[in-house]
Amino acid sequence: MARLPYVNSRLQGYQSTIFAEMSALAVRTGAINLGQGFPDTDGPTEVLEAAVAAIRSGTANQYPPGIGIAELRHAVARHQGRFWGMEVDPDSEVLITAGASEALAASILALTEVGDDVLTFEPWYDLYGAVISMAGAVRKVVTLRPPDYGFDPDELAAAVTPRTRLLVLNSPHNPTGKVFSRAELEAIASVAVERDLIVVTDEVYEHLTFDGEHIPIATLPGMADRTVTISSGGKTFAVTGWKIGWVCARPELVAAVRTAKQWLTYVSGGPFQHAIAVGLDLGDDYFKAQADELRAKRDRLSAGLCSTGLEVFEPSGTYFITADIRSIGHDDGVEFCWNLPERIGVAAVPNVVMYDNVDEGRHLVRFAFCKQHDVLDEAITRLRTLT
Structure with a gap:
């Protein structure tokens, strides 16, 4: 049988x-x-043609470096500074991943132990639940409620336990389309600092904001050292099948995430990394x-x-x-x-x-x-x- x-x-x-x-x-x-x-x-044509050119060059079709090609890491660093005023070292504070999905998985796997609590907002993108389970951690939620999908700061503070290690934040938020306001982000940051939490933030829709303002939580006081900022080129450049993402964080956090990431895909999408680097330098x-x-x-x-x-x-x-x-x-x-x-x-x-x-x-x-x-x-x- x-x-x-x-x-x-x-x-x-x-x-x-x-x-x-x-x-x-x-x-x-x-x-x-x-x-x-x-x-x-x-x-955009410039990005598509850059991928074709990279494939035809004969130099981009093998394994790229484990941390990602230098051209893309530097483009990510320039992007973070240009749009969000974040200073990022491309050699120690940027890691290229197989989309934001791998970045999220590697971050949660690297930064939690079995039995840790991971706090997030519901509704939560389905990958969060699966990866928290894979890590052997325990998901805790704070509910976002319509019509504005706001949350109660007291409920957030009460959801943190002595076992809480990580808070996963998604803004702009899938599936609700909510863009967290500065006041909301400040409330989250206050809890993270007070309770010594690491924040993993999924910002793949950072350029697809129609109302309000996208504010990376890493730019708020006390958050730069405790935030893992994640994004990707798939949504911004309408190439969701390419799966090129990145992590930006302090060197010790990037090193931890890289430790998990290297056992997931190791590397991915060499020619597409070149193309996304071109995309990130497109004009406003x-x-x-x-x-x-x-x-x-x-x-x-x-x-x-x-x-x-x-x-x-x-x-x-x-x-x-x-x-x-x-x-x-x-x-x-x-x-x-x-x-x-x-x-x-x-x-x-x-x-x-x-x-x-x-x-x-x-x-x-x-x-x-x-x-x-x-x-x-x-x-x-x-x-x-x-x-």
């Missing part, structure tokens, strides 16, 4: 990702995919145009969802809009999303899979607006048949 596969008990419930499942369902049914967050257009007009275009798409889909009768919580950043399906007579987001592709030819994601407190998210659904305008228009037309 064949031996049945064994899945570590800490990973039960993480065998697959709802985003991939909904994308597969969209393919099977021919539905418009507003579930998984990837654009349906390519990134590119970054502004990218945000302006996505703002227009947000407004288009938001208005369309409202026209169907859905209650919409308009995001301040990211690729995503959350809607409350109770306003059109539904209360189970999972059932709603599984039936939607067959019913009207649109795929979305149920937010409840990103909650520990399931009653908080049972009725919420996430739609991606990083699609072409005509695709969004057709999706809206189909969605209007729900009512």
